Amino acid sequence: MENVYIMEHPLIQHKISLLRDKSTGTNEFRKLIEEIAVLMGFEALRDLPLEDVEVETPLETCMTPMIAGKKLAVVPVLRAGLGMVNGITTLVPSAKIGHIGLYRDPETHEPHEYYCKLPDPIDQRLIVVTDPMLATGGSAVAAVDFIKEHGGKNIKCMFIIAAPEGLERLHKAHPDVQIYVGHVDRELNENAYICPGLGDAGDRIFGTK
Numbered sequence: 288m289e290n291v292y293i294m295e296h297p298l299i300q301h302k303i304s305l306l307r308d309k310s311t312g313t314n315e316f317r318k319l320i321e322e323i324a325v326l327m328g329f330e331a332l333r334d335l336p337l338e339d340v341e342v343e344t345p346l347e348t349c350m351t352p353m354i355a356g357k358k359l360a361v362v363p364v365l366r367a368g369l370g371m372v373n374g375i376t377t378l379v380p381s382a383k384i385g386h387i388g389l390y391r392d393p394e395t396h397e398p399h400e401y402y403c404k405l406p407d408p409i410d411q412r413l414i415v416v417t418d419p420m421l422a423t424g425g426s427a428v429a430a431v432d433f434i435k436e437h438g439g440k441n442i443k444c445m446f447i448i449a450a451p452e453g454l455e456r457l458h459k460a461h462p463d464v465q466i467y468v469g470h471v472d473r474e475l476n477e478n479a480y481i482c483p484g485l486g487d488a489g490d491r492i493f494g495t496k
């Protein structure tokens with residue numbers, strides 16, 4: 288699928304396996320989510336634009352590339368997406384941060400919006416949406432719809448684990464959006480949880496039930 292990138296790096300795969308383990312506690316889980324976000328961000332940001340600037344080395348003056356402008360916005364889908372934000376800002380410390388608050392109704396599995404705030408204006412920024420889980424795809428489609436309604440054009444989405452159904456739904460709804468996924472799992476169960484998955488990412492990051 289065009290615009291869909293599945294990460295194959297062994298460090299990402301290893302850390303995802305640790306996340307899956309139900310005996311991994313909150314503290315380690317949180318650290319792993321952040322570390323995976325760094326590794327995925329490193330790959331997802333490989334097309335950041337560069338411009339040559341003049342730098343004086345101890346020996347001479349040279350033209351050398353630096354990131355052009357400061358035009359990144361990280362937009363976590365609350366709550367679980369918050370766990371990935373520090374990973375991205377480790378790479379791009381000057382990024383602005385937006386928030387999209389969504390929770391899935393436990394019966395219908397439809398996303399419900401409860402808080403949204405984006406940097407304004409957003410149309411000239413590269414927007415990186417973070418959420419560890421892409422299940423039915425309902426939340427991700429709603430998040431990208433919202434960003435586009437507010438003028439966002441250049442959008443990348445990062446998920447640590449995706450279900451095939453959600454990946455297809457998001458790609459169909461927003462074929463222009465680049466989607467980065469750590470691993471595509473087997474299927475969704477009857478409660479729309481990803482199998483084998485890692486359980487409820489938000490609960491495991493924040494220590495709730």
Ligand SMILES: O=P(O)(O)OC[C@H]1O[C@H](OP(=O)(O)OP(=O)(O)O)[C@H](O)[C@@H]1O
Pocket residue numbers: 364365366367368389390391396398418419420421422423424425426427453479487488489490
């Ligand atoms: O693809 P979908 O079927 O929409 O499911 C994925 C969404 O579900 C989870 O959030 P949840 O609703 O559990 O909220 P939380 O992060 O506050 O726990 C997850 O972090 C995604 O946002």
Ligand SMILES: O=c1cc[nH]c(=O)[nH]1
Pocket residue numbers: 367420422479480481482484485486487488489
């Ligand atoms: O498996 C799943 C599905 C949705 N949200 C999660 O946190 N985990």
Ligand SMILES: [Mg+2]
Pocket residue numbers: 367487488489490
């Ligand atoms: Mg949750």
